[in-house]
Amino acid sequence: MEKKHILMILGVIILVIIPLIIYAGKGEEEGYFGGADDAAEDIITEVNPNYQPWFSPIWEPPSGEIESLLFALQAAIGAIIIGYFIGYNKAKVELKSQS
Amino acid sequence: MHIMEGYLPPMWCAIWYILSGIVVGYGIIKINQLLKEMPEVKPLLAVAGAYMFVLSSLKLPSVTGSCSHPCGNGLSAVLFGVPITAVLATIVLLFQALLLAHGGLTTLGANIFSMGVMGPLAGVIVWKLLKGKINSTWAVMLAAIAADWMTYITTSIQLTLAFPGEDPVRTLMVFLSIFAVTQIPLAIAEGLLTAVLWDKIKELRPDLLLKLGVIDESEVPHYTQAMDTGGAE
DSSP states (O other), X not given: OOHHHHHHHXXXXXXXXXXXXHTTTOOGGGTOSOBHHHHHHHHHHHHOTTOOXXXXXXXXXXXXXXXXXXXXXXXXXXXXXHHHHHHHHHHHHHHHHHO | OOXXXXXXXXXXXXXXXHHHHHHHHHHHHHHHHHHHHOGGGHHHHHHHHHHHHHHHHOOEEOTTSOEEOOOOHHHHHHHHXXXXXXHHHHHHHHHHHHHSOSSOSTTHHHHHIIIIIIHHHHHHHHHHHHBTTBOHHHHHHHHHHHHHHHXXXXXXHHHHXXXXXXXXXXXXXXXXXXHHHHHHHHHHHHHHHHHHHHHXXXXXXXXXXXXXXXXXXXXXXXXXXXXXXXXOO
8 A cells, every 4th residue: 555545545534534523512413414415305395395295215214223234235235346356356466476 | 415205396307317317228238338348347347336335325524514425426437437327326326215215216317317427427527638637546536526526516406406496596505505515525535535446446457447448558657568578468
């Protein structure tokens, strides 16, 4: 891993941590760290008080736990594919340079 | 960028379904073509899709105090272009609509249009403008930022079109302040991550990038030298 890449990943971590520090101690009850998608939903009902959603999800995760399970699954599926690709090719390159 | 299930009037659902449908249909043809012509890029296609899976599951906090997620669509846009990215976005969005109640089936067309069409298009434009002028790592980073950001701008426009309110300009500003402003730091984070992954791909499989025509030999001198001496396949 090059220094450039370490700095880049550090940059990502800093970008994620800054809001956690700025709004430290505040939570969802005060309106922080909610989803932007939900915020948009509120605006729609504000601009258009008469709007009734005409369709609802055919299935919803029954609880926050199940939702986080499925989100973790989504990330895991992606991560294993990327990890496999990098690991497989890394080993191939190394084997080739040995022979 | 997910427009919630049922939160678009049927007319707009239909319009976005038709527009996205055309691009996705063309993308399926392109994927078949690509895999027939270069079956060896299949793993890279999987990585591009997997990257969208990972990034769109990460809801990150932003300086505006709300959370949103990056899209991962820039990498795929640079590698495979808009139509194929639209197909990959469809898979991700279907997963989230069916299993997570994020987005929805009625709004699928609209969500594909933002994450699979307009975002990638912005990424491709930035990429094309910068390609060959700066190192591909930085070009990819900026393309990924553009793709991510444009995805959310598109969502704001889509919502304003469907719900203009009394003053459409003001409504657009409100939606932009929710989506586009929140997204600025997240888009930068996505750009950085995409650049790291890009460099890894360039280091390990430069042959695939050369074959896809996204970089030229001058970017990977070690690899092309090795090829000349018969050191690589």
